[in-house]
Amino acid sequence: MALHLNRRTALILSGASALAFGTPLVGQENMLRLAFIPQENPDKLLGDIDAITRWLAEQVGVPVEGFVTIDHAAAVEALRNGDADISFMGALPFVLAEAEIGAVPLLSEVYRGAPSYTGRIFVRRDSGIKTLSDLRGKDIAFADPISESGYLYPLAEFVQAGLVEDAGAAETFFGRMFFAGGYQQAMQAMAEGLVDAAGASQYADLLLTPTQQAQVTWIAESESIPSHLVIARPGLDAGLQDRFVDAMMRLNEPENRDKLRHLYGPDGYVRADSSAYDGVRDMARRYGFLR
Structure with missing residues (x-):
């Protein structure tokens, strides 16, 4: 759960x-x-x-x-x-x-x-995580269980990569999967090292401090979302x-x-x-x- x-x-x-x-x-x-x-x-x-x-x-x-x-x-x-x-x-x-x-x-x-944007998977630059497959067994924070850019579309990138069969199987791929309650909360958890990655809007890094923004990057981006x-x-x-x-x-x-x-x-x-x-x-x- x-x-x-x-x-x-x-x-x-x-x-x-x-x-x-x-x-x-x-x-x-x-x-x-x-x-x-x-x-x-x-x-x-x-x-x-x-x-x-x-x-x-x-x-x-x-x-x-x-x-x-x-x-x-x-x-x-x-x-x-x-x-x-x-x-x-x-x-x-x-x-x-x-x-x-x-x-x-x-x-x-x-x-x-x-009137569109994307969802991204964000990680810390010093984490050593370069690809989606590197997140096997790692912890991830998504924004909200019914968010398109903060869950569904970023998760779909794992499905399309053949790493996750479907949404119901996601927890078997990750170590732990959290719903943080919003973009900023998910990004903050990742930036502070509480989790290894965050799924959020392409603009969610702007909710971090300038210092934190320089410390994070993204490794996957979804298709366009209205x-x-x-x-x-x-x-x-x-x-x-x-x-x-x-x-x-x-x-x-x-x-x-x-x-x-x-x-x-x-x-x-x-x-x-x-x-x-x-x-x-x-x-x-x-x-x-x-x-």
Whole structure:
């Protein structure tokens, strides 16, 4: 059974978000509730949420509440239960939420000019690990069990290399396999020597300190993945949803671009194209996440 390196951190984060922003209120159309996933340092994320929700409230015209979930699965449940109206989410949890609850894609993130990115396997430069096969019997931290760039796509590189038969057999290849709870947590565990490798987004090394960034490298990269996106629960008031999308698109304007740093730091947003996620749906079926 895979363990969580940062279970205590996740619990603290969940409690902190509730204290900072209150318990999500169900059934209120005169406010908007946003669920955020814990990809970054908890203190930074809470500060970012406060800043961006205050700006969004001015733009949308209703109070906007933000809270941090423990992981992607909890964000999907918040949408299912009506505790959240909108969530920032990776591509894999989106296609699961779409299949399970009819979640609606609204916006896709743009990084370096494209609404796509990759997953990578990172190691320390001084580890002596040069290839995926060198990780046999070694410890690895993935970001989240339903993360595309932080688990599914990096793991697929081991499958394609013939080292792992399928997702269910992964633990027989590695010494130990952990789910750290986010990109930064997985990368930090690798950089500090708690594990030998980390599976995370191609940009996850930017979450390390400059000194740590110089000490790590990557040894494998996945195929292109459609970027993270913003999704809504089914049944959200159409007018409120449209005002939110319009506000988010205004973040692309020069005078508002500085606020993107409060939303995981993308270059901007485009309106989501559901068909762009067909490859993720296929991958999810191949690895047993979808029927």
